Amino acid sequence: MANCYKAKLCSAILIANAAMGYSVSVHAAKFDFHGDMNNRFQAYSNQRDWFNGPGLAGKSNSLKDDGETENFGELKYRFWFEAATDNNEVRGVYATEIGGIRYGEGSGGDFSGDGTNVETRWAYVDFGVPSDLDQRIKVGLQPISVDKHLWQETATAVMFAGPMNPSWDYQLLWGRGDSSNENAAESADDGFDGADNFAINIDGNLSSKLKVGGFVLYQINDQISEGTGKIDSIRYEIKAIADNSRYDVANVGGTFNYSTPTTSGNLFINGTAIYQTGTIEGVNFTSLSGATNPIDSYDLGAYFLRGDIGLDFGATTLTYTLWYSSGDDNSADDKFDAFIATDVDMNESMIFQENFTDDDYFAETPYLLDKGYLMNKLQLDHKLSSQVTVSGMAIYNSLADDVTLGDGSQDKSLGFEFGGRLSYKPYNSLEIAVEAAYLVAGDAMDAFEEASIQDGNADEDIIHVAGRIRYKF
DSSP states (O other): OHHHHHHHHHHHHHHHHHHTTOOEESSSEEEEEEEEEEEEEEEEESOGGGSSOTTTSOGGGOBOTTOOOOOEEEEEEEEEEEEEETTSSEEEEEEEEEEEEETTOHHHHSTTOOOOOEEEEEEEEEEEETTEEEEEEEEEEEEEEEETTTEEEEEEEEEEEEEEETTEEEEEEEEEEEOOTTOTTSOSOOOSOSEEEEEEEEEEESSSSEEEEEEEEEEEEEOGGGOOEEEESSSOBGGGGTTSOEEEEEEEEEEEEEEEEOSSSEEEEEEEEEEEEEEEESEEEEOTTSOEEOOOEEEEEEEEEEEEEEEEETTEEEEEEEEEEOOOSOTTSSEEOSOOBSBOOOOSOTTTSOOSSTTSOSOSSSSSTTSOEEEEEEEEEEESSSSEEEEEEEEEEEEEEEEEOTTSOEEEEEEEEEEEEEEEEEETTEEEEEEEEEEEEOGGGGGGBOGGGOSSSOOOOEEEEEEEEEEEO
16 A cells, blocks of 8 residues: 555656656656647627638628627637656657637536536647757647648648758658548558658858748648548638648748848848649639639649838837739639638738637638738837837738629728737736737728628728737636
């Protein structure tokens, strides 16, 4: 009994240490426990249905003449556990997520709170090549980053990464986003007929002021036998068609980051360019109007461009951002001219992309619909103190190609967005923050209004006010 008691006591001590974020060494291994505990609050929105996640409700009639207001509390918690050898030869990572539980709602958010709402977020092994521990191999469900505008999310993958020399790094990746191997209609040996992704990234320093990078992402899929897939103007992403389509897509991109001191402060200039080409088969496309194109084979030719220029001076950063995602001007032909991401989470605009309540948004992509995106953004960030940061932004939002309005005319202007944030950190690991944004709607927003008020002119501006209390350790 004494030995049993001691064993239980030792186990309890180890678990308690991990839970408090300490790193302990037992049998030549290190254990760490981390967390991101995010409570978000939608304080007010005058157009509830606009912030409803892509594809969850038709966006074609989401703006109402007398829109429903919205306020709610919501929590999203992530915890991850790491176990590694003392010299970091091998590391195992497992992460869970408690996601999107609204206060007072559904499983886990109402009285008693007894809900099944824990998900696996990561589960992978990371180990070094025996002859060189800086060369790492990761296997399992893991965070993926080819480029944040193209593919940056979680997926099952095998990744090789490390330095080629003191100035240059590489990453090699095979990731599978979907597979039909368990489908009885498929052959016993499917081979590479799932949604397979092969990528190479190379990044390095050309000088102390200039960093450059390049990447290639090649994507293939052959699951057309599962039936004709559907891709629409709202859920326009590769992941939306991965389980029943055939595609062969190549993405080529480059980045640069330049910075240099000046008499006014530190000047920085960043750039990204991506080009896509290939074919997508076995899907029908549905436009924002609801019309479905009977063609089921498309040629893809699209691109994305982004530039940032800014100045750091003292406690202040001023940044101007211009980006352009190509759009499609004819949803009835056999071409996809609109840039298409694989799986991303963008948050540059509080009205059109993710904001503090990042499970409730219009789009998660660097484009809007299949009509692309033109963004002109000016942002000012200022640290009032070591604990307080304020930000302000002004954005001109536009589609790259026109949408048809209620009177039959066409327009692409989405309007001017003005927003701001205030972040207060009473402790290093705790943030209390608020944000607000107002869209002075452009006429292209008429395409998203309910039929009774569609008249070729924008009738509804959009207001968003939210906050969060976030503890990270």
